[in-house]
Amino acid sequence: MTSDSPSPEVANPAEPRKSRAGRDLPAAIGVGVSLALLVVLSLVLVKAAFVLVVAVALTIGLWELSRAMRTVGIEIPLLPVAGGGVIMLVGGYLGGMETAAVAMALTVIGTLIWRLGDGADGFVRDSTAGVFCLSYLYLMGVFVSLMLIEDDGPWRVVAFIVATVTSDIGGYAAGVLFGRHPMAPTISPKKSWEGVGGSLVAGIAASIVMVVFALDGPWWAGVALGVAGVVFATLGDLSESLIKRDLGIKDMGNLLPGHGGLMDRLDSLIAVAPIAWLVLYALVPVT
Incomplete structure (x- = not known):
């Protein structure tokens, strides 16, 4: 052990134990299990209730984004974006993409009108940020x-x-155990190519199991879902890392122990959702 290596004898036992990747792993696992139970219960009991779960999660994400953007002088028109976004989610469930598209168009107009009251200074900046959040989250x-x-x-x-x-x-497990070659050191220093390999193995294997046994689809559709999920989850994670770097923050919040803010967990899911819908719609018939 070198002289500047961290020594376990001087560690503070009151501090949460963190993994090599910087997470409080027991807390992260507990939060992850709790969120999984919430998802499963809402889907099993009344599937429409899951729309409410998504709406609440995305609205919390919007609140976290608005707080982060406020640190650099951007004021998101929260009420029209959140209200219109929830209507988009419900409209998509009740009336499909056409209803959601109409709701989004009206929300964009409503966001511009709402922002008129604060004058010309920062109008383009704030309105653009509002439309960005509407697209990034609710769309x-x-x-x-x-x-x-x-x-x-x-x-x-x-x-x-x-x-x-x-x-x-x-990706987390492979990165911690084998990560040696940074994937994008200027964006996310902890993300490695070895981690991407771990993501591919785990994502493809799990997707094949889900598509074949839960959806009665072909195994190769599971491969497509797994590859698409890994690619877009990685891009979503990198994109949020750039947003945080641009805003000069480390995490979007501290709502979830061991994870950070809710947006720090939603970044991959919101990026994968459109491609997952497309893959399943095109390759897996409804059972």
């Missing part, structure tokens, strides 16, 4: 509603979540 969430409305909708949603979460877990 992506609409594709969850579209998966859910199918007869086998709950299983499609579970397959999409499993593909994304196992990609994250596989």
Whole structure:
């Protein structure tokens, strides 16, 4: 051990134990299990209730984003974006993409009108940020509603979540154990190519199991879902890392012990949702 290596004898026992990747692992696992139970219960009991779960999660994410953007002088028109976004989610579930598209168009107009009251200074900046959040959060969430409305909708949603979460877990484990070659050191220093390999192995394996046994689809559709999930989950994670770097923050919040803010967990899911819907819609017939 070198002289500047951390010594276990001087560690503070009152501090949470963190893994090599910087997480409080027991807390992270506990939060993850709790969130999984919430998802499963809402899907099993009344599948429409999951739309409410998505709406609450995305609205909390919007609140976290608005707080982060406020640190650099950006004021998101919260009320029209949140209200219109929830209407988009419900509209997508009840009336499909056409209803969601109309709701989004009206929300964009409503956001511009709402911002008029604060004058010209920062109008473009704030309005653009509001439309960005509407698209980044609620438009992506609409594709969850579209998966859910199918007869086998709950299983499609579970397959999409499993593909994304196992990609994250596989990447985390492989990165901690074998990570040596940074993937994007200027964006996310802890993300490695070895981690991406772990994401592919875990994501593809889990997606094949879900597609074959839960959705009665072909194994190669599971491969497609797994690969798409890994690629877009990675891009979503990198994109949020850039947002945080641009805003000069480490985490979007501290709502979830061991994870950070809720947006720090939603970043991969919201990026994977559209491609997961497309893969399942095109390759896996409704059962």
